[in-house]
Amino acid sequence: MNSFQAGIVISLGCYLAIGWYAGKRVKHLEDFFVAGRNAPTVLILGTLVASFMSTNAFMGEAGMSYQGHAPLVIIMTCFNCLGYIVGAVFFGRYLRRSEALTVPDFFRSRFNSRRIQVFAGVSIVAGLSAYLLAVTWGMALIITEVTGFSEVIAILMVWVSYTLFTLYSGSRGVILTDTVMFLLFSSIIVVTAFFIVQAAGGWSSVIDSLATYADKPGIIAWHGRVGPDVYWQTPMEALVWASILGVAWGIVVAVSPWQTSRYLMARSEHVVIRSACGALIAMLLLYLVTNFAAATVNLINPDISPPESTMIWVSMNLLPTVLGATLICGVMAAGLSSASTFLSLVGFSVSHDILGSAEESARGSPEAEVSEDQLSRLQGGRLRNARVAMLCVGVTVIVLALMLPRNIYWLTHFAGPLFASSWGVVAFMSIWSRRITESGAFWGMAVGFAVNVGMNALSLAGLMEWPVMADPILVGVVCSYIAVAIVSRRGTVTATESTYREGLHFMPSAERDPATVRQTLLWPKVMVAMGAVIAALMTLFYALPYQEAVAGVLPNLAGHLP
Amino acid sequence: MSGELILAMSYGLILVGAGLWTWRRVLKDYRDDDH
Numbered sequence: 041m042n043s044f045q046a047g048i049v050i051s052l053g054c055y056l057a058i059g060w061y062a063g064k065r066v067k068h069l070e071d072f073f074v075a076g077r078n079a080p081t082v083l084i085l086g087t088l089v090a091s092f093m094s095t096n097a098f099m100g101e102a103g104m105s106y107q108g109h110a111p112l113v114i115i116m117t118c119f120n121c122l123g124y125i126v127g128a129v130f131f132g133r134y135l136r137r138s139e140a141l142t143v144p145d146f147f148r149s150r151f152n153s154r155r156i157q158v159f160a161g162v163s164i165v166a167g168l169s170a171y172l173l174a175v176t177w178g179m180a181l182i183i184t185e186v187t188g189f190s191e192v193i194a195i196l197m198v199w200v201s202y203t204l205f206t207l208y209s210g211s212r213g214v215i216l217t218d219t220v221m222f223l224l225f226s227s228i229i230v231v232t233a234f235f236i237v238q239a240a241g242g243w244s245s246v247i248d249s250l251a252t253y254a255d256k257p258g259i260i261a262w263h264g265r266v267g268p269d270v271y272w273q274t275p276m277e278a279l280v281w282a283s284i285l286g287v288a289w290g291i292v293v294a295v296s297p298w299q300t301s302r303y304l305m306a307r308s309e310h311v312v313i314r315s316a317c318g319a320l321i322a323m324l325l326l327y328l329v330t331n332f333a334a335a336t337v338n339l340i341n342p343d344i345s346p347p348e349s350t351m352i353w354v355s356m357n358l359l360p361t362v363l364g365a366t367l368i369c370g371v372m373a374a375g376l377s378s379a380s381t382f383l384s385l386v387g388f389s390v391s392h393d394i395l396g397s398a399e400e401s402a403r404g405s406p407e408a409e410v411s412e413d414q415l416s417r418l419q420g421g422r423l424r425n426a427r428v429a430m431l432c433v434g435v436t437v438i439v440l441a442l443m444l445p446r447n448i449y450w451l452t453h454f455a456g457p458l459f460a461s462s463w464g465v466v467a468f469m470s471i472w473s474r475r476i477t478e479s480g481a482f483w484g485m486a487v488g489f490a491v492n493v494g495m496n497a498l499s500l501a502g503l504m505e506w507p508v509m510a511d512p513i514l515v516g517v518v519c520s521y522i523a524v525a526i527v528s529r530r531g532t533v534t535a536t537e538s539t540y541r542e543g544l545h546f547m548p549s550a551e552r553d554p555a556t557v558r559q560t561l562l563w564p565k566v567m568v569a570m571g572a573v574i575a576a577l578m579t580l581f582y583a584l585p586y587q588e589a590v591a592g593v594l595p596n597l598a599g600h601l602p
Numbered sequence: 603m604s605g606e607l608i609l610a611m612s613y614g615l616i617l618v619g620a621g622l623w624t625w626r627r628v629l630k631d632y633r634d635d636d637h
Binding site: 111114115118121122125129260261262263275310313317320321324328547551552554557560561563564565566567568570571572573574575576578579582583584586587 | 604605606607608609610611612613614615616617618619620621622623624625627628629631632633
């Protein structure tokens, strides 16, 4: 067994052990679904980032940066990370206040509507199962490349590992393993970036060389590579593309179930706000380091093919063996953490939102009317049902993973943004609008979903090529809003819906504890300080040296002109 | 001002702006006695 095989097997074993440890503490349905609603900031922060950053961040986006588009990824990150703050402040903390078990369960309570819960549950099953497939294939691809295992063995290994610990420990295990995985991939990518820069001749040499890199001109200019060889013809076109996709993914970050459902596990509303602040800082730093490192790899090997395997090449050819194996484990961890979150959410939705009866879903009943023994039996039964549902989902996913043709890129870009189109408008309006009705919410979700899927299907079939300004995510959001507005205008908001919404705006007195508020205020202060430091460092070590390097080349070029 | 300088400054200032806004929002929502 070589180092890479050993590293993967050991890391998978560690995650299973952590899952087993966490699973022993799962006694009730709330433990399994929402980790007992007692998770501290570090665990919510870890699971937020780990769920968002999948193999795509270290393969797809790193490959894009290697090809010369790191600045576009950075610009996108600027916008989409803001989704954490907007999502936590305007939706996440109210979601937590609702004490729902799942996000569709929240929609059911808010609109007193079983059909909205079922529709939201079905969209989770469709969207996240597709995303889970893409992540499973991504991880299997890494394993086959670095270990030589067959693809089938790799898919089975990956599936068994995330399914076992998710099945046994539910959210309690998922947030713990996510946090461990977040720490692993964050630390190894920083170490990797250091090695890459050293191997390329040190930082100032890297900036000089990349600023004047003839093979991929503009690789670290603010707009990245543009021109006839690439998708973006002009700097402005590249900026518009990155900004629109950044905003679209910002809505995904703010309302998608695999991000907002993390807030249901938070110990308090303050944990929601603190973890969102932390996730914003962590994502900005991680994307900056990962994508500039990937661009720098060009100076060491400009011919990596396919570009998505840049980090795999680095792990196998540039890093010392142990660190290389750790980097592979880190990339795997990014995928596994997303996969476990997706599997758990799909399982919860099947058992609770789709198959669960309206009475089971309704808060307080039937538990309120039974004895402690009966309650315990009832909870045990529902816990078992949730695990069986999750196993069924897992089996379905492995069958599909082995049978379907691989299309990682398309599935990732279809499944993630689906929720922004379908849920985005309804999620925010469910908190902030007095006029949104049950029918308005239902049709808003349905129209956003249908428009997004329809536009993506036309694009996939090659029948249409949508301009950047008409991105399916944003068109879906706009159509969803129009549907909500039109349908709500024709109906009336019931007293139950209105009372529930007002209840969400009633702040529990425990949240006003001055010591807790002071502690929360530390996080935005850290953001301000970190932001100032990042701006200063990027100016001193990127913008100014870049300008000097480019200015140094221009006179030379002028000297060669006739 | 070059595009690279704007990118460098913006990347940090986004964090500064988000921090200041969050700080004010937390104070407003959790310390406002009239709420």
